[in-house]
Amino acid sequence: xxxxxTFLAIKPDGVQRGLVGEIVGRFERKGFKLVALKQLIPSKxxxxxxxxxxxxxxxxxxxxxxxxxxxxxxMVWEGDGVIASARRLIGSTKPLEAEPGTIRGDLxxxxxxxxxHGSDAPETAIFEIGLWFKPDELNDWxxxxxxxxxx
Numbered sequence: 001x002x003x004x005x006t007f008l009a010i011k012p013d014g015v016q017r018g019l020v021g022e023i024v025g026r027f028e029r030k031g032f033k034l035v036a037l038k039q040l041i042p043s044k045x046x047x048x049x050x051x052x053x054x055x056x057x058x059x060x061x062x063x064x065x066x067x068x069x070x071x072x073x074x075m076v077w078e079g080d081g082v083i084a085s086a087r088r089l090i091g092s093t094k095p096l097e098a099e100p101g102t103i104r105g106d107l108x109x110x111x112x113x114x115x116x117h118g119s120d121a122p123e124t125a126i127f128e129i130g131l132w133f134k135p136d137e138l139n140d141w142x143x144x145x146x147x148x149x150x151x
Contacts, residue, residue, distance in 0.1 A: 005035065005076055006083045006119045007128035008090075012070035014115040015039070019107055020073050023116060026089055026103060027077055036076035036129075036138045042068050049131055066112065074132045083125055086118045 010023055028034070042050070047064040054060045077086065091102025095114055098105035108114040119125035129138070 003078060003080055004082055004122060004125070005078045005129060006086050006125045007117075007132060008075045008077060008086060008119075009067075009117040009132070010073040010075075011067060011113075011115055011117060012072060013109070013113040014107070015071045015073055017107075017115075019115060022107070023103055024075075027086070030079075030085065030089065032077045032079040032082050032085075033141075033143055034075060035078050035140070036133050037073065038133075038137070039071050039073050041071050044068055046131065050128065062112070076129050076133060076138060083119055083122060087120065090116055090118045 008027070010020055014020065014023060024034070024037075044064060047067045048055075050067070051060060051063045054063060079085070089103060091098030091104035091108075093104075093114060094111050095104045095108035096110075098108065100106065103116055104114050108116075119128050
């Protein structure tokens with residue numbers, strides 16, 4: 001597997017329901033490395049850029065309105081195959097279809113309040129990381145347990 005980075009955002013419903021620690025813990029326990037984290041209330045401009053692929057869809061305005069309605073915890077995680085693995089940990093976009101044990105399967109309420117966003121591909125991850133974080137906000141560091149890992 002390739003060491004890669006992905007962008008994750010705990011949406012306003014996840015932050016306001018006090019799920020930040022639970023969600024961060026799932027990625028830490030999986031063994032991924034947190035390289036950036038910040039809390040912010042996204043501007044309308046940031047939200048429109050983030051959801052730009054949906055601009056022509058009827059739900060675009062509600063996506064932008066929701067993500068800008070309160071604090072978001074934006075994160076960058078690193079690890080072997082982290083993009084695909086994060087998508088499996090997150091679960092289906094529609095919480096009613098998400099498997100038990102996934103973040104959305106366990107914690108999300110409905111498609112409009114599905115707790116978390118995760119990049120869906122390497123290109124998307126690069127775009128989203130660059131949109132939400134400046135290069136100097138990304139921390140390169142070596143975990144102390146790295147010598148335990150098998151190459």
